[in-house]
Amino acid sequence: MTRKGRRLTLIASMLAVLGVAAGLVLFAMRDSIVFFYGPSELAEKALSPGTRLRIGGLVKDGSVVRGENKSISFVITDSNKEVRVAYVGQVPDLFREGQGVVAEGVLVGPGQFRADSVLAKHDEKYMPREVADALKKQGVWNDGAPAPAASK
Amino acid sequence: MITEIGHYALVLALALAMVQSTAPLWGVWRGDVALMATARPVAVAQFLLIALSFAALTHAYLISDFSLLNVVENSHSAKPLIYKISGVWGNHEGSMLLWVLILALFGALVALGSRAMPVDLAAATLAVQAWVGAAFLFFILLTSNPFLRLAQPPIEGRDLNPILQDLGLAIHPPLLYLGYVGFSITFSFAAAALICGRIDASWARFVRPWTLLAWIFLTLGIAMGSYWAYYTLGWGGFWFWDPVENASLMPWLAGTALLHTAAVMEKRDALKIWTIFLAILAFSLSLLGTFLVRSGVLTSVHAFANDPARGVFILAILVFFIGGSLALFAWRASRLRQGGIFAPVSREGALVLNNLLLTTCCATVFVGTLYPLALESMTGEKISVGAPFFNLTFGPLFVPIMLVMPLGQMLAWKRGDLLGAAQRLMVALAVGFAVALIFGALRGGPVLSIVGVAIAAYLVVGSFVEVYGRIAARGVTLGGAISRAMGLPRSAWGTAFAHAGIGVTLFGLAATGWGVELVQTIKPGDQIALGPYQLVVGDIVKRPGSNFDATVAPMEVRSGGVVVATVNPAKRFYPARQMPTTEAGIATLGLGQVYVSLSQQNPDGSLDANLYWKPFVTLIWIGTLLMALGGGLSLSDRRLRIGVARRARTPAAQPAE
Numbered sequence: 061m062t063r064k065g066r067r068l069t070l071i072a073s074m075l076a077v078l079g080v081a082a083g084l085v086l087f088a089m090r091d092s093i094v095f096f097y098g099p100s101e102l103a104e105k106a107l108s109p110g111t112r113l114r115i116g117g118l119v120k121d122g123s124v125v126r127g128e129n130k131s132i133s134f135v136i137t138d139s140n141k142e143v144r145v146a147y148v149g150q151v152p153d154l155f156r157e158g159q160g161v162v163a164e165g166v167l168v169g170p171g172q173f174r175a176d177s178v179l180a181k182h183d184e185k186y187m188p189r190e191v192a193d194a195l196k197k198q199g200v201w202n203d204g205a206p207a208p209a210a211s212k
Numbered sequence: 213m214i215t216e217i218g219h220y221a222l223v224l225a226l227a228l229a230m231v232q233s234t235a236p237l238w239g240v241w242r243g244d245v246a247l248m249a250t251a252r253p254v255a256v257a258q259f260l261l262i263a264l265s266f267a268a269l270t271h272a273y274l275i276s277d278f279s280l281l282n283v284v285e286n287s288h289s290a291k292p293l294i295y296k297i298s299g300v301w302g303n304h305e306g307s308m309l310l311w312v313l314i315l316a317l318f319g320a321l322v323a324l325g326s327r328a329m330p331v332d333l334a335a336a337t338l339a340v341q342a343w344v345g346a347a348f349l350f351f352i353l354l355t356s357n358p359f360l361r362l363a364q365p366p367i368e369g370r371d372l373n374p375i376l377q378d379l380g381l382a383i384h385p386p387l388l389y390l391g392y393v394g395f396s397i398t399f400s401f402a403a404a405a406l407i408c409g410r411i412d413a414s415w416a417r418f419v420r421p422w423t424l425l426a427w428i429f430l431t432l433g434i435a436m437g438s439y440w441a442y443y444t445l446g447w448g449g450f451w452f453w454d455p456v457e458n459a460s461l462m463p464w465l466a467g468t469a470l471l472h473t474a475a476v477m478e479k480r481d482a483l484k485i486w487t488i489f490l491a492i493l494a495f496s497l498s499l500l501g502t503f504l505v506r507s508g509v510l511t512s513v514h515a516f517a518n519d520p521a522r523g524v525f526i527l528a529i530l531v532f533f534i535g536g537s538l539a540l541f542a543w544r545a546s547r548l549r550q551g552g553i554f555a556p557v558s559r560e561g562a563l564v565l566n567n568l569l570l571t572t573c574c575a576t577v578f579v580g581t582l583y584p585l586a587l588e589s590m591t592g593e594k595i596s597v598g599a600p601f602f603n604l605t606f607g608p609l610f611v612p613i614m615l616v617m618p619l620g621q622m623l624a625w626k627r628g629d630l631l632g633a634a635q636r637l638m639v640a641l642a643v644g645f646a647v648a649l650i651f652g653a654l655r656g657g658p659v660l661s662i663v664g665v666a667i668a669a670y671l672v673v674g675s676f677v678e679v680y681g682r683i684a685a686r687g688v689t690l691g692g693a694i695s696r697a698m699g700l701p702r703s704a705w706g707t708a709f710a711h712a713g714i715g716v717t718l719f720g721l722a723a724t725g726w727g728v729e730l731v732q733t734i735k736p737g738d739q740i741a742l743g744p745y746q747l748v749v750g751d752i753v754k755r756p757g758s759n760f761d762a763t764v765a766p767m768e769v770r771s772g773g774v775v776v777a778t779v780n781p782a783k784r785f786y787p788a789r790q791m792p793t794t795e796a797g798i799a800t801l802g803l804g805q806v807y808v809s810l811s812q813q814n815p816d817g818s819l820d821a822n823l824y825w826k827p828f829v830t831l832i833w834i835g836t837l838l839m840a841l842g843g844g845l846s847l848s849d850r851r852l853r854i855g856v857a858r859r860a861r862t863p864a865a866q867p868a869e
Contacts, residue, residue, distance in 0.1 A: 069556045074568055077609075081572045084605040085579055092600035095593065114596055130731060130820060149731065150811035150820055153783075153792040164596075 094164060099141040102167075109167050115143055116162040124157055136161060136173075147175040154180040215280060218268020219359035222309075225261035225316070226349040228254050232319075232342035236335035240407065248335035252323040255338045258345065259320035262313050269309060269358050270300050279365040282306065282358045288371035288788050290759040298382040299372045304506065304522075305358035307385060311502070312348045314389045318397040319345065322422070329418055336404035337397070344396055347529045355522045371759065371788035380440030384433060388460060391430025392498045395463055397422045398470065399495030402488045403537055406544040411488065416478035419491070421847060423474055427467045428843035434460050435836035446794035446809035448729075448824045450832060453602040458581040459501030465574035466494040469567045476563050480625060483560070484548050486567070492541060496534040497574070503530050509585060555627040562620030562628070569613045576605040614667055614718065617711050618674025622681075636681060637674055644670030657726050664722025671715030675708045702849040710842025717835025720803075723828035734765065735818040743825030745806060746770045747779075752819060760784045762795070765819055769799050769806050777801060781808040781821065803828045 096114040097105065107113070115136055123135035123144075131148045134157075145163050155161060155178060165175035232254040239247025272280050273296045276289045286303040287296060295302075301310040319341040326334040352358070401419045405411040437460070442450040451457060470490040476483045503509075507523030554560040580597045588594055618640060622633040648666035682704070683696045728743040738749040750766040762782045769777040779797030786793065796809040804827040811820045 066553065066556065070564065073565065077568050077572050081576055081605065081609060084608055085576055088601045088604035089583075089597075092598065092604065094596045094598065096596060097594075114594075130733075150822060153794055153811075 099136055099138045099143045102143060103141045107167055109169050111167045113167055114162055114164045115173060119157050119159055119161050121157045143171050143173050145173045145175050147178055151178050152180040214268050214271050215359055218265040221261040221265040225258050226346060228258040229342045229346035229349055232258060233339050233346050236339040240332045240336050245331060248331050251335045251338035255319040255323035259316035262316045266309055266313050269306060273300050278369055279361055281360045281362050284366055284369045286372050287369040288759055292758055294382055295372060295377045301385050302372050302376045302381050305356045308352050308356050309358055310389055311393060312345060314393040315345050315396055318394060322397055332408050333404050336407045337400045340400035340403040351525050355525050374786040374791050374793045378444055384436045384440055387429050387436055388433030391426050391433045392463060394426025394429055395467055395495040395498050398491040402491035403540060405488060406540045409544060409547045411484050411548050413478050413481045416474050420474045420478060423471050424843050424847045427471055428840045430464050430467060431836055431840050434464060435833050439833050443796050443798055446796050448807050453599045455581045456505050458577050459504045462497040462574050462577055463494050465570050466490055466497050469570040470494050472563045472566050476560050480560060485545050492537045499530050499533060503527060557630050558628045559623045559625045562623050569609060573606055573609045614671050621678045621707060636677055640670045640674035640677055643673045655726055661722045661725030665719055668715045668719035668722060672712045675711035679704055679708045703846040706842045706846030709845060710839045713835045713838030713842060716831050716838055720828050720831030726827050728825040730823040732821055733818050734821050742823050760786045765810060779806060779808050781810045783810050800830060803830050805829050
């Protein structure tokens with residue numbers, strides 16, 4: 061095969077593979093991307109129930125209710141709006157009232173959320189970044205204000 | 213005092229790095245051999261100074277010198293010795309110091325092992341390496357200095373993040389950095405080749421061992437990180453498609469591609485420009501990984517602290533090196549003459565396909581990792597791209613790689629016989645189908661798992677078909693076959709083992725579909741059926757550790773009434789940080805594992821637990837060990853030994869002169 065022929069084969073196969081990859085990426089982007097909102101943003105957006113989301117904020121003090129069979133319910137707040145989250149399963153070690161949390165799951169109704177995973181922060185030093193940002197938007201948090209988050 | 217010596221050594225190292233990054237290049241420019249010759253001793257000295265600095269920081273950790281801010285924030289006098297040592301890099305500043313230490317180590321190794329290299333190439337390589345070193349030394353000294361003192365030292369430190377107090381911290385970061393940063397040297401080689409405007413098969417011979425070395429360490433580092441996450445995070449997962457994991461996977465994919473094109477270049481003098489590009493790409497992705505992990509743009513256990521100045525600094529380094537090297541590439545690559553011609557169906561053709569697929573896989577991971585960051589910085593929308601995205605994109609692109617892998621091994625250079633190769637693979641195909649039938653009949657379960665183990669079996673058998681064909685010809689006795697096997701080039705064995713390793717890992721991944729998962733409340737005396745085993749819960753006890761308190765729920769694992777293992781899942785509480793952690797109880801039975809992790813204790817004294825039976829799960833990591841073993845075998849191949857290039861070159865180079 062000539063150099064030109066070889067080059068054409070190469071380019072054709074390259075385009076084919078890249079085309080397939082681009083198709084896969086676009087397809088997957090449509091179905092498996094999850095948006096993140098804080099409680100206030102969530103209230104503004106008025107999304108339809110069934111939307112898959114990640115929400116984050118602080119676990120409201122005194123809001124945690126543990127039920128039968130590891131079911132747990134708590135309120136995520138940014139001190140402006142609140143979302144009640146229902147979850148069945150184990151919550152992470154660092155899940156506590158008054159601390160940052162991120163929940164991924166499905167919106168059930170206005171202010172009602174059913175989570176299928178709950179994440180807390182990795183260590184006591186800082187908030188999940190999304191949560192910190194969402195709280196900053198509400199003016200509840202600024203860098204260095206809460207004592208545990210400021211140890212730098 | 214020792215601390216100040218360490219600090220000063222770091223500053224001196226920066227000065228030397230700056231010398232090393234300019235003087236040899238000036239020498240190359242002017243053709244001045246004396247200037248070029250400065251590169252080697254300076255590279256070694258630079259490494260020794262950084263090593264001294266690292267030793268000083270380690271010393272501060274060992275004696276718990278709480279006048280050092282870094283030690284206060286990350287250590288505790290009651291911490292076990294091993295974590296005092298590994299705690300040195302269990303924080304941002306220390307891990308960056310380890311980063312430059314390894315960078316300088318590779319520079320020094322090249323300086324010592326490059327006697328066979330043309331003097332200008334060696335000088336330019338070490339100079340480029342020093343550019344990278346100088347940039348990161350600046351970064352450490354200006355934004356992340358581990359030697360900062362406190363005016364009023366506290367009596368006790370704040371302890372290391374308990375999640376990091378694990379043997380994994382002693383192993384995972386050094387291995388990963390040896391891999392990550394190891395690609396710096398191939399980057400430097402590539403930039404040097406562009407600067408010198410000369411590249412040939414002997415260049416590939418110099419570069420390949422370093423690529424292999426970095427690749428082996430990166431493979432082990434990723435595998436170790438995955439196993440660590442698996443046993444420490446307590447939910448039994450081993451790969452989360454977390455941006456930080458992706459950051460290490462991308463250089464691995466590019467590095468794997470580079471490994472294969474370097475072989476083409478060495479043997480056939482082809483694909484030169486592409487090889488150079490991959491060498492730049494692999495290290496660029498390592499730098500990107502460093503940026504993602506160290507800048508605090510991501511929330512992760514790896515991101516120790518958020519400081520915007522650091523992020524901007526690393527971003528600047530990133531832009532400078534990636535932009536600079538690509539500009540150099542655009543400017544000089546056209547000077548490199550293209551080499552040998554080959555037919556599409558040939559070993560070269562197969563390796564081109566391998567590269568095409570690997571880099572495309574890498575690109576999808578890149579898109580999935582960076583798209584959320586790009587979207588957020590442009591629109592403020594926060595999204596997460598999780599496992600479903602990567603499974604949908606990476607999976608379908610990686611399957612063809614695995615299918616054609618054994619085929620490629622069997623094609624001849626220049627022009628291959630596709631039909632013949634396919635015929636020789638019939639055995640592997642048959643084994644694959646047989647495995648699918650056996651597992652389908654015995655276990656049933658998800659179709660993907662059955663397809664997965666079938667491909668895995670095909671790949672493992674297919675990887676060795678080529679070697680088998682070279683050993684066992686008609687009429688060869690067993691003794692003859694063994695001596696033939698010993699006589700085969702080690703790199704042939706290396707390829708077979710590394711490829712089979714991918715099959716073995718795939719088998720472990722596919723078998724997760726047959727796992728059993730239970731969430732239960734347990735109390736002493738409970739009997740729980742878990743897959744083929746029964747678990748009997750013993751008395752829940754409190755056991756104090758050196759710097760934590762533990763609640764342990766020992767369990768017996770029984771098979772048909774016989775105790776085959778015990779597991780001791782525990783909850784730990786670290787008072788220094790007021791932080792609980794979960795210690796999974798794991799028992800390896802055959803190739804599978806029983807995995808128990810505890811969550812909270814209920815008011816009545818019972819515990820909530822996650823219990824898993826994971827058949828064949830150890831194969832995931834055994835496969836990666838096989839890949840590394842394959843890399844090691846190739847590295848030990850006579851042809852690739854560092855320094856051999858000179859002996860081989862002397863007669864061969866004659867006609868070319």
